[in-house]
Amino acid sequence: MTGRASPFEAARRRMIGPFLLPALAVYTLVMIVPSAATVWISFNEWAGVGPMEWAGLANYREMVADPVFGTSFVNTAKILVLVGGAVFVIAFVLTMLLQDMVGRKFVRAVVFFPSLVPGLVIAILWGFMLDPDGLVNAVLKALGVARPPLWLAPENMFTTVMAGMTWLAAGTYTVIFMAAADRIPRYYYEAAELDGASSWRRFRHITLPLMWDVIGVCAVLWAIGALKTFEFVLVFAGATGSLPPTGLWTFSVYAYAGAFPSDGVPKYGLASASAVLTMVLTVVLTVLVRRVMGRREQATY
DSSP: OOSOOOHHHHHHHHHHHHHHHHHHHHHIIIIIHHHHHHHHHHTEEOOSSSOOEEOTTHHHHHHHHOHHHHHHHHHHHHIIIIIHHHHHHHHHHHHHHHTTOTTHHHHHHHHHHHHHSOHHHHHHHHHHHHSTTSHHHHHHHHTTOOSOOGGGSGGGHHHHHHHHHHHHHHHHHHHHHHHHHHTSOHHHHHHHHHTTOOHHHHIIIIIHHHTHHHHHHHHHHHHHHHHTOOHHHHHHHSOTTSOOOGGGOOHHHHHHHHHSOSSSOOOHHHHHHHHHHHHHHHHHHHHHHHHHHOOOOOOOO
C-alpha cells in the first residue's frame, strides 16, 4: 500500500481552494479591510472628509486621558461583570427550577420571549414602562406611592439600564442552559440520590461539570456582547436626536460620539482608536475566558 492519494482524493484537494476563494473574498472585504482601515485611521486626524493628517499615538493618548473614556470603561466593566453575573445566576436558577416542572415548555417560551424581540424595541418599551408617565409609575401612583421615580434619577439611571439588559439577556441563556441540562443522562441523578446526595451536591458534582463546556461558550459570547454594548444605552438613555449623558456611555457609545458628535467636528481618529481598543480587549478577554473555562470536568456520580 503506497502513500499516494487516489485520483479522486487528489482532485478533491485541488477543488478546496476554488471553493474557499469566494468565502475568503467576502470575509476579506467585510472584515479584514474595514478592520485594517480602522486601525490606520486611528493613527490619523480625520474629520471624515478631506485628507488625513498623521497623528501617531495622539488619539490614544487623548482617549486615555479623557475622563469620559474612564467612565465608559467603568460602565462597560459593570455590564461585563455585574450584568453578566446576574444573567448567569438567573439562568442557572431558572434552569434548576424548571427542570422537572409541569408545563416547563410553556414557561421556557415565556422566559425566552424578550430575546425574540430586537434589542432596540426592548429599550424603547423599557423606556415607556419606566417613564414618569409610564406604566410602572402609574401602578405605583394607583397604590398610593406618589413620588418621583427613583430609577430615572441620574445616580440610578445606569443601574436601570443594567436591569433592562439583564431582563433582555436572561431568557437566551436560560434556554441554552436548559438545553444543556436536558442532555445530562438521568441515571447520574438517580445514582446520586441513592447515595443520599443533596440538591446542592447534585448540582455541584453533576450538573455544573457536565454543563461546563456550554458555560464556557456562553461566557465568551457574553464577553463579546458586553464589550459591544451600544443600542440599549443609546435608545433608552438618549433623547431623540441626541446622545445620552456621558455618565452612561460605554465603549461603543464613546466611539459613536467621536464619529457623530451632537455638536462640533467629528473625530474619526479618536473614534477609531476607541474601536481598536475595544477590538483588542475583546480578543484578550475571549482568550482569557477560554483559558479559564477550557478545562473539562467529569461527573463524580
